[in-house]
Amino acid sequence: MTYTIPTGPGPQGPSDGTGRSRPADVLIVGAGAAGLFCARAAAQSGLDVILLERGAAPGRKLGISGGGRANFTNRHMGPQHYLCHGRQDFCVPALQAFTPDMILRQMRQWRLPVEERSHGQIFLTVPARQLVQALANDCRRFGCRLYCHSMVKHISRKGNVFEVTGNDMHWRARAVVLAMGSPAWPQAGGSGAGFRLAQSLGLSIIRPRPALTPLLLEEDAAAFTALAGISLPVTVSLTYNGDIRVWEDDLLFTHEGLSGPAALKASLFWQEGTPLTVDFLPGLDFAAMLDAPDAGRQSARSLLGRHMPQRLADLLLPQTTARRKLAELSRKERIGIVTAVSRHEIIPAGRAGLKKAEVCAGGVNTDEIEAQNMQSRLMPGLYVIGEMLDVTGLLGGYNLHWAWASAMAAARNLATV
Template sequence: MQFDLIVVGAGAAGLLCAGMAGQRGLRVLVIDHADKVAEKIRISGGGRCNFTNRDAGPTNFLSDNPNFCRSALARYTPQDFIALVQKHGISFHEKHKGQLFCDDSAEQIIRMLLDECAQGGVQHWQPCTVTDIQQPERDGGGFTVETSRGPLQCSRLVVATGGLSIPKIGASDWGLRLAQRFGHKIVTPRAALVPLTFDAQDWAPFATLSGLSLPVIVSTGKGKTQGRFVEDLLFTHRGLSGPAILQISSYWQDGQPLQINLSPDADLATMLQAAKSDSKRQLGNVLGGLFPQRLAQAWLERLGLPSQRPMPECKDKDLQQLAQQLQAWQLTPNGSEGWRKAEVMRGGVDTRELNSQNMESKRIPGLHFIGEVMDVTGWLGGYNFQWAWASAAACARSIEAKL
């Protein structure tokens, strides 16, 4: 069977690319090894899909080639995808910092993408495994794709197989292996948007705080590689999670410390000194009025400060140390919860070997990579979906122009 375009991967990027290409008159086939399409969409945003962020721009993405994403993001914006959502009558709301969610269900986004594919006459083979791809002839003869349902021919091949996160929903390294086979470099993949863990012995004083959440400022790294976020932090039995930690995990490198300000809106040293001068209350009660009680008690025990000590009897140096510890807490993770808990992959196909206008390989004409399989990683909050849409659109529009 002959197709103009075969898309391997029926996720966010693959389905949008297929639908757009099909509606431009191309004969398109989507192949996926899973029984269901777009599982990552289905489970995202607590089942309501954080499908984009109103404020998405190049500064919200990480890559070893940071300028690569600029062109695609500029040519298919959050407003473009919002218009598509509105066209299909899907109601949505903004939850936090530009994050847009379906009012009802993530299934609406999946249905929308499938409807767009249907309008373009896109064919689907699922479940179907790609067993081999023969390198195209030098004269541009296209690709031979061997599958579990038989051989195929196509002029262009789009790899939209996603990253390695959440293996239980079918994550695979197939796209990375194919890229390497065709001579592409791979930026070492690692788990991103993922909870961080700590040595069990070092973490023992904080394990009892599991479930406690509070707003913080968290940072790591220096200069151009520094990350800094003002978000909520969540204590767990094994370490730290919550939006603040998921965000900073994309910037964190092995061996690097985190800096955490547990009281971002206050000058804690001044407040404690004022309480010493003006109050006879106990230290534990004062600190418990500024932080969750469990956190206040854990910190006093960690520093060996009696919670029952009246404020006037507290030494200035103890109060200064307490404030410094709480507002400049430095600790070094020993790792992360890994692919099982990661929301996305950092790293992937090196974009320095791809064309930023159309996502096409500079090594193999007619071979394209879109979405998470590339070394482009967005922040938490709808940014990675926006990259899926933008890279898919850049690819689909360019293929129409060339065929």
């Protein structure tokens, strides 16, 4: 599969005979997952679409997503998998109108093979770059003009037309879609440029912060970092705005703190100073195991060592009781052991920074955006989609699905106005 992309800023659009270029129907800023998907759908509906990308190629983040296999959606989809600081139900109309089955059907049409992994996560089984190519090929096939090396710097509106300028280019369009992503993972081109452009157009920004990122531990928790490399299934829970959030997934100890899917998911909802509660024996009734009639001659240390690496068991168990026979322990001592293993509290010191964050929480305030079609309530004709919005999904394909769903919501509306 191949595609050609003009490498520089293009011409200024067809002339309307008056010497001035005729405005395009839609100009989309940013050829990431959301911008490509929106451009493709808008162009397919017959609109004259321009897609501008500042990088040398489209879809850089999409190309590295999911370890290079793009976890592009999830079987289990709903607003509970997203964080939005405004209306928590903001994402509902777009998710209802664009379901996981719809993107799966699209993958079949592109002949991109997929596989379902744990927790309903759906990945490609071929490199994610092939998905980028399929999107870019479709954009071209439907007549969308995609220009790379085209950095948009300024957007203004004169009457009903947007004027878009950047390095050596000047475009006019009847509608503009901002799809410029977030500052997360700057190694793949993430930046805060989109937020600044949105602000210049009157939109407000909910403070961006790294999310889906490892959690750091204080030095006094250094004992945990000595376990670096150990990964095991756990249940992590935390309280967020009065609700208890729970995830069962793998936790990885690192030299800096906690990583792996369980920690990355927790990082989205974790608030400074609050504890994570970790059950290191998910699905097992550890209290009942200690009380079992044939367990009395064993120590908690040897019992636990059969279910997890001994180094971790030694770190979790209270020194005073770890090596004693269970039959000798008081009720209170048993409760102490169960709490240390099944309700272990860890207070992270912070989150790893944007360089290790898959996404950014926060972004364009959804109170100022129409949930049905992603159009600004403050400036008709201006749309915001994808990660730029203050809608952040959990690990598991939710952020790419939001890119598709929000892009489709905008594209459907663009086709009708």
